Amino acid sequence: xxxxxxxxxxxxxxxxxTVDIKQVVEQASKHPDVAYAVDHRYLCSEPGQTLIKDAIxxxxxxxxxxxxxxxxxxxxxxxxxxxxAGLNRHQCEIAxxxxxxxxxHDDNTTATSKAxxxxxQSVEKVKLDEPLDPITVPVTRRVLVIGxxxxxxxxxxxxxxxxxxxxxxxxxxxxxxxxxxxxETFPTLDCSICILGPLMAxxxxxxxxxxxxxxxxxxxxxxxxxxxxxxxxxxxxxxxxKCNSCGECTKVCPAEVPNEFDSGLTWRKAIYIPFxxxxxxxxxxxxxxxxxxxxxxCGECEKACNKLGMSCxxxxxxxxxxxxxxxxxxxxTGYELYDAARLSEYGFGIYPNVMTSLEFERMLSxxxxxxxxxxRPSDGHVPREVVxxxxxxxxxxxxxxxxxxxxxxxxxxxxxMMFHHKVPDGQxxxxxxxxxxxxxxxxxxxxxxQEEKGLLYLRGRVAKIxxxxxxxxxxxxxxxxxxxxxxxADLVVLALGMVPSQGSRQLASILKTSLDANGFxxxxxxxxRPLESPTxxxxxxxxxxxxxxxxxxxxxxxxAASKALNLVSHTTLERxxxxxxxxxxxxxxxxxxxxxxxxxxxxxNNSTKTIEVTEAVCEGCGTCxxxxxxxxxxxxxxxxxQLVSMITAAVSPK
Amino acid sequence: MExxxxxxxxxxxxxxxxxxxxxxxxxxSARALDLELREMQGWLxxxxxxxxxxxxxxxxxxxxxxxxxxxxEGNTLVTLCAGCYNVLRRSSQRAELNRINQDQINAFNxxxxxGGVTVLHLLEILRDKIGFExxxxxxxxxxxxxxxxxxxxxxxxxxxxxMRLDDPHRPSIIEKLLMSLGATAIxxxxxxxxxxxxxxxxxxxxxxxxxxxxxxxxxxxxxxLLAVSCPLCKYNLEVCQNLSTSxxxxxxxxxxxxxxxxxxxxxxxxxxxxNSQQLHAIRSCARTALGKVSQ
Numbered sequence: 001x002x003x004x005x006x007x008x009x010x011x012x013x014x015x016x017x018t019v020d021i022k023q024v025v026e027q028a029s030k031h032p033d034v035a036y037a038v039d040h041r042y043l044c045s046e047p048g049q050t051l052i053k054d055a056i057x058x059x060x061x062x063x064x065x066x067x068x069x070x071x072x073x074x075x076x077x078x079x080x081x082x083x084x085a086g087l088n089r090h091q092c093e094i095a096x097x098x099x100x101x102x103x104x105h106d107d108n109t110t111a112t113s114k115a116x117x118x119x120x121q122s123v124e125k126v127k128l129d130e131p132l133d134p135i136t137v138p139v140t141r142r143v144l145v146i147g148x149x150x151x152x153x154x155x156x157x158x159x160x161x162x163x164x165x166x167x168x169x170x171x172x173x174x175x176x177x178x179x180x181x182x183x184e185t186f187p188t189l190d191c192s193i194c195i196l197g198p199l200m201a202x203x204x205x206x207x208x209x210x211x212x213x214x215x216x217x218x219x220x221x222x223x224x225x226x227x228x229x230x231x232x233x234x235x236x237x238x239x240x241x242k243c244n245s246c247g248e249c250t251k252v253c254p255a256e257v258p259n260e261f262d263s264g265l266t267w268r269k270a271i272y273i274p275f276x277x278x279x280x281x282x283x284x285x286x287x288x289x290x291x292x293x294x295x296x297x298c299g300e301c302e303k304a305c306n307k308l309g310m311s312c313x314x315x316x317x318x319x320x321x322x323x324x325x326x327x328x329x330x331x332x333t334g335y336e337l338y339d340a341a342r343l344s345e346y347g348f349g350i351y352p353n354v355m356t357s358l359e360f361e362r363m364l365s366x367x368x369x370x371x372x373x374x375x376r377p378s379d380g381h382v383p384r385e386v387v388x389x390x391x392x393x394x395x396x397x398x399x400x401x402x403x404x405x406x407x408x409x410x411x412x413x414x415x416x417m418m419f420h421h422k423v424p425d426g427q428x429x430x431x432x433x434x435x436x437x438x439x440x441x442x443x444x445x446x447x448x449x450q451e452e453k454g455l456l457y458l459r460g461r462v463a464k465i466x467x468x469x470x471x472x473x474x475x476x477x478x479x480x481x482x483x484x485x486x487x488x489a490d491l492v493v494l495a496l497g498m499v500p501s502q503g504s505r506q507l508a509s510i511l512k513t514s515l516d517a518n519g520f521x522x523x524x525x526x527x528x529r530p531l532e533s534p535t536x537x538x539x540x541x542x543x544x545x546x547x548x549x550x551x552x553x554x555x556x557x558x559x560a561a562s563k564a565l566n567l568v569s570h571t572t573l574e575r576x577x578x579x580x581x582x583x584x585x586x587x588x589x590x591x592x593x594x595x596x597x598x599x600x601x602x603x604x605n606n607s608t609k610t611i612e613v614t615e616a617v618c619e620g621c622g623t624c625x626x627x628x629x630x631x632x633x634x635x636x637x638x639x640x641x642q643l644v645s646m647i648t649a650a651v652s653p654k
Numbered sequence: 655m656e657x658x659x660x661x662x663x664x665x666x667x668x669x670x671x672x673x674x675x676x677x678x679x680x681x682x683s684a685r686a687l688d689l690e691l692r693e694m695q696g697w698l699x700x701x702x703x704x705x706x707x708x709x710x711x712x713x714x715x716x717x718x719x720x721x722x723x724x725x726x727e728g729n730t731l732v733t734l735c736a737g738c739y740n741v742l743r744r745s746s747q748r749a750e751l752n753r754i755n756q757d758q759i760n761a762f763n764x765x766x767x768x769g770g771v772t773v774l775h776l777l778e779i780l781r782d783k784i785g786f787e788x789x790x791x792x793x794x795x796x797x798x799x800x801x802x803x804x805x806x807x808x809x810x811x812x813x814x815x816x817m818r819l820d821d822p823h824r825p826s827i828i829e830k831l832l833m834s835l836g837a838t839a840i841x842x843x844x845x846x847x848x849x850x851x852x853x854x855x856x857x858x859x860x861x862x863x864x865x866x867x868x869x870x871x872x873x874x875x876x877x878x879l880l881a882v883s884c885p886l887c888k889y890n891l892e893v894c895q896n897l898s899t900s901x902x903x904x905x906x907x908x909x910x911x912x913x914x915x916x917x918x919x920x921x922x923x924x925x926x927x928x929n930s931q932q933l934h935a936i937r938s939c940a941r942t943a944l945g946k947v948s949q
Contacts, residue, residue: 345823398815464823466843473843 002127003035005061006119007052009043009068011098016041018102020112024067027116031123035059044074049081056085063087063129065122067095067115072528088131090577090637095122117650124645129637134574137616139225140327141568143561144169146217146507149177150550151332151542151557153199158561159330160208164568167324168203169215169231171503173284174274175200177334178543181261183364183372184418185550186410187445193277193367200279212322213240213280216503220329220510223599223617224537225573229324235317237285237293238271242312245273245281249301249313257289263359265369265377271301271313276367285313328537328564331521332557333507333544335498338393338401346392346494347465352378353472353491354465357411360493364418374422376491379470383426383490386419387474388412389462390432394497401497403518405547408495409436413449415493420453428455429487431462431476439549458485465492498547512599513538521545531559535599536575536619539563578636579618580625584610586632593624593633661779662728663691664720666738667699673735673885675927676910680734680776682925683916687784687792691732691776696723700741703852711755715762717745721773722765730772732779734912736884740809743773744816775810775819776912777827777883786834794920796836800939802914803840803877803906804828805868807887808848822846828881828911835918844871854890865894873906878939879932881911907932 006028010016021039029037036059040048043066055061064087066078071094079089095118105111141164145156148170156168168175179185180200182192203209214234221228238249253269261268261275270289273282291297293315302313340348340356348354353376362368363375376383390412393400409432416428435457437443449455462476471488478485500519508515513533514522521540524532531539539560542553567573580601589609594602601617602624604610611633625633634640669677684691701716721742724731733739749756750769760766780789806825814822823846829839847868850861869891872880882888888908895905909932916926923933 344821347824350824464843468843 002033002062003060004033004063004065004123004126005055005059006034006037006065007043008039010039010041011069015098015102018105018108018111019097019115020108023112024115024119028119031120033123033127035061043068044077052081053085056082056087063091063126065093065095065119065126067097067119069098070096090129090132091126093122093126095119121646121649124649125642128642132577132636135577135615137225137573137575139568139570139573140325142326143328143330143564143568144229144324144326145330145332147332147334148175149332149334149542150179150196151553153203154554154557155330155332155541155561156203156209157199158558159564160206162565164208166209168209168211169217170213171216172274173213174278175203179550180275181358181361183361184414186414187441197277200277204279211280217507217510225327225567227326227329227537229326231322231324233320233322235319237313237315237317238283239312240280240282242310243282248304248308249283252300252304254298255289255291262362262369265359265362327568328539330539330541330560330564331511331544332541333504334501335543336501337496338499340494340496343393345464348494351467351472355493357493357495360415374419382423385487385489386426386428386491386493387487387489388416388428388430388493388495390430390495392494392496395433404436405498407547407549410442412495413446416455417449417453420455430455430457432457432459498543500544504544511535511538531556531563537567575616576620578620579615580613580633580635582611582613583632586630587611588630592629593627596623596627660690660692661730661732662694662724663732664694664697664738666735668735668885676734676885676912679910679916679926680912682921683912683919686919686921694724694727700738702737705741706744711758714745714759717741718749718759718767719763719765721746721771722763722767725767725771729770730774732774732776734776736807736809737886739775746771746773747816780831781827786830790834793835793918795918797914797918798836800837800936801840801876802832802837802879802881803842803872804832804845805880805882805887806846807884810883811846831911832881835914840872840875840877842872842875842877844868849887849890851886854893861890862894865890869895869906873904877906879935880906880908881914882908883911907935
């Protein structure tokens with residue numbers, strides 16, 4: 001018979017404030033299998049851990065039940081502990097008497113009796129727990145980073161600088177992402193490209209980073225530590241290694257399309273350089289805008305390049321498939337702006353002087369369409385009255401985005417301040433709902449804009465915008481004074497919400513990981529595991545996970561890189577052995593379980609005609625166990641007999 | 655056009671009293687499009703604004719009874735008045751969504767109603783069942799050169815989640831109809847603002863600035879005529895002008911969209927109950943087109 005020890009934690013008053021600890025200990029000691037029961041104020045502390053370790057030795061315990069906080073908090077702590085005391089780490093169960101008991105009950109009697117039941121159930125379970133050894137899998141010591149914005153750049157550099165190889169996959173012609181489009185950054189007003197450019201150059205020079213531009217992930221197979229990834233790279237019509245960015249090809253190109261980098265405010269050719277600081281520093285041919293490659297309609301760029309004796313352009317280039325093997329993947333897919341045309345009350349797309357915040361950003365930029373001068377799109381005049389509308393398309397659960405994009409209060413303050421700097425006799429109005437300026441130096445920055453720069457902050461929303469003559473009439477409300485306002489503005493800037501970038505949904509299904517209700521990548525735990533996706537080995541960084549600003553993105557990227565390094569710095573990997581197992585005698589090989597597995601961990605062995613579990617892939621969710629019609633599948637240390645004895649303990653506690 | 659299509663029709667109180675012209679012109683125009691508006695049996699007042707003004711369930715008893723009676727005759731009910739449309743469409747959806755409330759409401763009625771009747775506006779029939787292109791083909795006397803401001807007000811469009819007739823801020827359904835009739839649709843900013851509703855009756859000092867603002871906005875953008883789908887909106891938009899001291903030439907007559915539809919389909923002004931003031935405004939702008947009609 002197993003000798004079980006029960007350790008009950010007070011957690012200060014967190015548990016002891018509601019649960020009668022002495023009574024729980026007393027009742028536990030009456031259980032025939034409990035050889036020893038004791039309580040402690042903080043079991044997770046060093047004295048608390050020593051108490052458990054000593055008790056195991058003194059009372060010759062075979063298994064341990066710790067009645068304390070959620071297993072998500074300290075299961076690993078106590079399992080590590082009993083291992084040092086010579087027990088198998090799976091001979092430890094946690095009875096959650098905090099989150100699921102003391103925190104949710106007021107009544108002492110009910111809470112105490114529930115705590116007793118929880119302890120009793122765990123004793124019943126641990127009695128039947130088998131000793132298990134971790135599953136060992138080899139690790140491919142390389143990392144894939146998806147997305148070449150500031151998050152992907154930071155993560156790739158951190159991994160590469162630790163001596164590991166990185167593939168950086170970027171869908172456009174250059175890395176840099178949204179940050180490359182920004183003019184300044186808040187609250188310090190650093191020039192964005194001046195601080196990003198050097199990092200982009202570093203990526204290009206780093207021998208450990210293989211940069212794949214114009215590429216996207218097409219398929220991911222395998223599992224944590226051993227992913228097999230197929231990346232499709234669009235045809236490289238311009239040879240990155242030969243192109244010296246002379247620009248002769250652009251001069252002769254006849255096709256013109258709106259320039260995405262300038263948010264469509266300028267035009268570019270079909271063969272173009274994404275922006276001056278592009279990395280790789282080479283031209284890109286956009287096949288969709290080209291007059292025709294198959295059959296060849298023009299070919300002027302190729303001729304111009306050949307005339308210079310460069311021959312960088314090959315219009316017959318074919319797409320390339322790259323088969324990559326990596327141990328960890330960092331998804332850093334970034335964001336886009338909410339579609340302003342959907343906010344019909346603001347008339348975006350109808351009135352040329354209603355613009356998005358990103359268009360205004362490009363106009364502020366020294367390398368932008370107006371070389372940093374502020375001009376109205378309709379007539380090129382300098383606007384005097386500018387209205388900034390915060391929360392555009394946000395915090396509107398009924399019609400638009402339900403959430404707050406977090407960065408708009410700050411960048412709008414910066415936009416309004418830059419407008420004030422550039423047009424000192426102009427007037428900026430900012431419509432806001434609340435000012436959310438949580439961050440180092442943020443509140444001070446907004447205050448400075450409001451108090452020193454004479455910006456008019458109006459608390460309320462804009463109901464409608466329409467044109468009258470060459471002015472935009474902005475009808476809104478100032479809820480502080482209770483007045484309806486009508487501002488005759490020259491320009492309106494919409495601070496649009498952030499949405500996950502296009503393709504996130506497809507990528508999530510390729511990565512076999514999940515998105516949240518708003519389409520952002522879901523994290524494994526919102527507080528304790530914010531850098532990890534629910535799928536092992538896939539980490540998250542940047543605004544693809546949730547709206548965030550640059551410092552937070554960089555911090556998360558370094559964190560995700562460190563998590564990935566943590567994984568690939570080992571030659572082998574240990575995984576939890578609490579996975580599904582098949583009892584061959586019962587298995588008919590019907591295969592019902594195979595599609596039920598979300599991780600593709602099950603397969604049919606054609607010679608034995610039974611199911612096999614790929615233990616390295618199984619996450620131990622138990623879905624297959626429930627689907628098996630013959631009871632051949634079970635989950636290690638969560639067997640039917642364990643469940644039954646736990647239920648019995650719950651309904652008739654001893 | 656294929657065979658005659660028939661729709662169950664709810665006229666409502668106003669269309670039997672102050673807005674007979676709306677009812678007459680709608681039925682006549684519908685016939686010209688091979689559509690029959692078949693009046694439902696035993697209809698009663700929808701409750702107007704009071705129905706959705708409070709959370710008191712008793713206000714839903716009326717619309718629920720109407721919908722229950724309509725269900726005996728069909729699954730689609732067509733309305734004209736924006737107010738009735740708003741009330742019946744929302745009541746029908748609520749009946750479907752909240753069975754518990756509906757149990758209580760049904761306790762007052764002989765008719766057991768749990769949703770199932772789709773309430774449509776005639777505009778929806780024209781757009782979705784016939785199509786504006788088909789209507790354009792049926793036009794005999796195009797309203798060429800007639801600058802009309804479509805006025806939506808609140809009830810056709812809002813609350814958007816329940817009404818879903820068109821974009822609540824930038825609707826286009828009436829404009830598209832007007833353009834298919836050959837008229838010029840005038841875009842003016844106030845076309846979705848509130849006219850003042852019932853305040854026009856009791857508290858005109860509140861309603862008047864609202865409705866005259868709408869007329870001024872339409873006039874300054876070039877509208878010579880306003881097209882509406884609501885008797886109350888029409889009343890407010892007219893009364894505010896009669897009370898104003900502006901010269902007669904500034905007067906912007908208000909017509910129902912069905913009257914313009916009928917005119918373009920070749921019906922005579924008297925079949926559509928157009929008055930002389932309205933006709934004068936139409937004639938002064940669309941002389942050629944109307945020459946054909948009135949000769």
